[in-house]
Each structure stands twice: as C-alpha cells, then as structure tokens.
Amino acid sequence: MDLKSHWERVYQTTKADRVSWFQPEATLSLELIQQVATDRASNIIDVGGGASTLVDGLLAAGYSRITVMDLSAAALTQARRRLAERQALVEWKEGDVLTADLPAAQFDVWHDRAVFHFLTEPQQRADYVAQVRHALRPGGYALVATFAEDGPTRCSGLDVARYSADALHGEFGPDFRLLESRREEHITPSGARQSFTYCLCRYEPLASARHAA
Numbered sequence: 001m002d003l004k005s006h007w008e009r010v011y012q013t014t015k016a017d018r019v020s021w022f023q024p025e026a027t028l029s030l031e032l033i034q035q036v037a038t039d040r041a042s043n044i045i046d047v048g049g050g051a052s053t054l055v056d057g058l059l060a061a062g063y064s065r066i067t068v069m070d071l072s073a074a075a076l077t078q079a080r081r082r083l084a085e086r087q088a089l090v091e092w093k094e095g096d097v098l099t100a101d102l103p104a105a106q107f108d109v110w111h112d113r114a115v116f117h118f119l120t121e122p123q124q125r126a127d128y129v130a131q132v133r134h135a136l137r138p139g140g141y142a143l144v145a146t147f148a149e150d151g152p153t154r155c156s157g158l159d160v161a162r163y164s165a166d167a168l169h170g171e172f173g174p175d176f177r178l179l180e181s182r183r184e185e186h187i188t189p190s191g192a193r194q195s196f197t198y199c200l201c202r203y204e205p206l207a208s209a210r211h212a213a
C-alpha cells in the first residue's frame, strides 16, 4: 500500500477536527516539552505532526524554532491555513520520517504523537530510531507517544503496535534515559476512549558507551 496516498486521502476527505487523533490542545505534549525545553530558542521537531494543534501551543508558549514534518502535504496545508500569518514562523517539511534527509544533531526536542505505533516491522523501527539518533543533539529529548497496551489495535484503517512505557522505552535502547512516562486517556471527536503511553527520554549516547567500557 502507498502510505503517502493513504494519508493524503485521509486529510483530503476528513476535517482536521474530525480525525480520531484530534486534540483541541496538545496539553500533555506541551507540558512535557516545556518541562525540558526551558529555552524558548530550543529547536523542536514534531514528526508526523499532521494538522496537530501542538504547533499552535508551541508558538503561543513562545518557541521560535519549530519544524513540523509529515508525509501528507494536505495535512501540513491544513495546519498552515489554521495558523494564517503565524505559519511563516514555522519550518514545514513534507517527507517520510524513515528516509527524510534531516540535519545531524540539530534538534533539542523530537516529538512524535501517534506515528511510531504504525511501524509494525522491526526494520522500520530500527530506521526510525536511527533517524532520532542522527537528528537529535546529544543531551536532547525524545518525547514519543503511542497507543498503550490496552489501546486500539488499528488506527485510520492501519495496524498498529501497542506499548507499555517499558516496551516503548526498550525500542530506543540504553542511550535514551527514561525521565518520565505518562498514560493519557484520549477522547476522540466521536467520544471513544483511547489509551496512550508517553515516554520522555534524554539522549545520552556517551553515557551508554561509558557503561560498556
């Protein structure tokens, strides 16, 4: 299946506030990001950000270096239209998180809500973690949210993998120190309840090399 066409169709046929993952405010992501990114000049990327309102919240909080990346151009267009002139303050990237040419050691915060769980093949997850390791600066933070063990088994017609905090952290390995995990009960626009697991990790590549020595 062509995933790009799939996601383009989703955003072309469904209003941003009617998709199951819609949040009027990305409250928990904002809280956790503000906890670690105390400098408003922190370089933040929201991968698979789609038309999420996280970028609105980050701009309102005063962050000035924000990148939103997604496979779907239609999703990014929705977000840009909503932000009107504020869209010019954001860098928008259309691309696949697994293969995108991201700058090395650039980002202070890597945020992903509801993208990693679509990676059902081990090689996809390995490619994803390699991208995080490439794009995040040592000492930067990865905040990744997936469906929890008791969350849905499918989303948007696609299979997903579900994670406890330990299992999600385990996908990233010892170079990522788990600072905090949270569970969130998301209520979809149609009123269904979906459990999410959030893991906030600090990327400490040298620390794990020291342990191995």
Ligand SMILES: C[S@@+](CC[C@H](N)C(=O)[O-])C[C@H]1O[C@@H](n2cnc3c(N)ncnc32)[C@H](O)[C@@H]1O
Residues within 6 Å of the ligand: 003, 007, 021, 022, 023, 047, 048, 049, 050, 051, 052, 053, 069, 070, 071, 072, 075, 095, 096, 097, 098, 112, 113, 114, 115, 118, 155
């Ligand atoms: C369930 S939505 C979540 C959107 C957003 N993160 C949020 O919380 O509202 C999944 C998003 O990931 C994007 N996506 C899926 N696979 C992707 C990939 N390989 N690279 C980049 N974006 C991807 C989709 O286009 C979609 O916008």
